[in-house]
Amino acid sequence: MKKNKMNLTQDPVTGLIIKMTFPMIFGMLGIVAFNMVDTYYVSKLGLIPMAAMTLTFPVVMVIGALAQGIGIGAAALISKAVGEQQHTKIIRYTTDSLTLGLILVFVFVIAGLLTIRPLFTLLGADLETMPYVVDYMTIWYGGVMFLIIPMIGNSAIRALGDTKTPALIMTVAALVNMLFDPIFIFGxxxxxxxxxxxxxxxxxISRAITLIVSLYVLIYRQKIVSFQKALFSDIVKSFKDLIYIGIPNALTRIITPLAIGVITGLVTTFGKEATAGFGIATRIEMFAMLIINALxxxxxxxxxxxxxxKKDLRVMEVIKKSELFSILYGLFVMLILILFGRPLAQIFTDNSAVIETVRMYLLIIPIGYGLQGLFLIHTSILNVINKPLHSAMISLIRMFLLYVPLAIVLSGLMGLNGIWIALNASFxxxxLISKYMVGKLMLAHQNH
Structure with a gap:
């Protein structure tokens, strides 16, 4: 394995947080740009193709969630093996996470191609949208390997302490997609x-490039993928470890959009202006939260x-400084959005009711941005110390036992702003729950 320029177990923690987070901001901007460019160009084809593409989002999201889940499992296991200096483990987990990804690809391609019409009929496709859905998903399923394998591969690369390469891969993919979209869509x-x-x-095509680059890095530059025959028992153990962390994380990523779907339905009861304002505000928020998500x-x-x-004192330093970083950034963004919420809304619309919805959203919700960062940190800690079910459980509690019920109750009492207050209250x-749980489980883990 090629030695990383940054030593995650020795270099100053504050410097590492900044140096590792900064490249990921650009990588995540690449992901946002990728999706926005697709949506923009397909919208130029008309309402029916746009509606068809919208119908594909839940399926794309579920498959992406499973790939992300396996990637999180791989990152947690590989990073610990790096710290332990267990090169054999690093190779085993990297190789087997990619192999597990290939198995997922096989399952999704076969099942997906055989169920396009019945599945998307259930999702609401009609006689007008179905031909477009079939056209899009037949090609998309054929290239699903180019989505799943790079997502897992990039997680493995990040686990080594290299955030620049995955960020570059994601940025290049976005640029290639930006170039090829109008060429292939309009000719x-x-x-x-x-x-x-x-x-x-x-x-x-753009995803295929990410596959080639990520595999090149893992196989030739880092040399942590093995093509040698391994013991079946070792592979099975590795798969179990990856699935144990991966599946709860994948389910969490599926549950969250479901809850957001309920909230969106609640927002629509306040009228079209509220719905439009919610859509604009959440897109602004997507950029505001980039650094927190990168962290x-x-x-x-x-x-x-x-x-x-086994650097227990340094582990606590990493946690405390990451939490501080999250809180300080949250306060900074809160101040910016409180001051400039209205001008930002006016970029997207001149409707006064929509602008007011955006302004109030950006006045209330950013108060909880730092807390959102803390929650992400706490759930990540639980995954690393091999407690993914606890991580999934508190995510489930936050969304369905706190946010959704509070939003329903407070919206009845306070109107639309009650939904925004409910989100902050849920965080x-x-x-508080996640902090208590992490403290207790971290102590048990260190004493183990």
């Missing part, structure tokens, strides 16, 4: 206009390597 030179098929082809993505390797190296309570 250019000898390439005919392919419509929604073109969007799927552009996605597959969460680098936290697992940083913590995992130090836990693996206050869930962070």
């Amino acid at each position: 250019y030179g000898p390439i005919p206009a392919l419509g929604i098929k073109g969007a799927a082809i552009a996605t597959v 969460a993505s680098i936290f697992v390797p940083l913590l995992g390597q130090n836990i693996g190296a 206050v309570i869930s962070v």
Whole structure:
């Protein structure tokens, strides 16, 4: 394995947090840009293709969630093995996480292609949208390997302490997609206009590049993928370890959008202006939360390597400084959005009711941004110390036992703003729960 320039178990923690988080911001911007570009160009084809593409989001989300879950499992296990300096374990977990990804690819391609029509009929596709759904998903399923394997591979690379390479891979994918989308959708030179098929082809090509680069890094640069025959019992154990962390995390990522779907339905009862304002505000929030989400993505390797190296004092330093970083950034963004909420809303609309919805959202919700960061840190800690079920449980509690019920009650008492207050209240309570749980389980883990 090639030695990393940053030593996660020895270099100053504050510097590591900044150096590792910064590249991931650009990588995540790449992901946001990827999705926005697809949506923008397909919307130019008309309402029906756009509706068809929207119908594909739940399936794409579920498959992506499973890949992310396996990736989180891989990152947690590999990072600890790096800290333990167990090179054999690093190779085993990296190789087997990719193999597990290939098994998922096989299952999704076969099952997906055989169930396009019945599945999307259940999801609401009608006679008008179904041909577009079939065109898009037939190509998308064919390239599902290019989605799953790089997601797992990039998690493995991050586990080594390298956040620059995954960020670069994601940024390049976004740029390639940005270039190829209009060419394949609308046609250019000898390439005919392919419509929604073109969007799927552009996605597959850009994802294929991420596959090639991530595998090159893992196989040739880091040399942590083995093609030698392994004991079946070792592979089974490795699969169990990966699935044990991966599946609860995948389910958490599926549960969250379901809860958001309930909240969106609640918002729509306040009218079209409220719905539009909610949509604009959440897109602004997507950018505001980039740094918090980037911190969460680098936290697992940083913590995992130090836990693996049994540096208990440094582990506590990583946690405390990450929490401080999250709180300070949350306060900074809160101030910016409180001051500039209205001008930001006016970029997207001139409707006064919509602007007011956005303004109130950006006045109330950012108060809890720092807490959102703490919650992400706490759930990441639970994954690294091999307590993924606890992580999934508190995520479930936050969404369905706190946020959704509170939103229903407070919206009845306080109107639309009650929904925003409910989100912050859910984070206050869930962070108190997660902090207590992490403290107790970390102590048990260190004494183990």
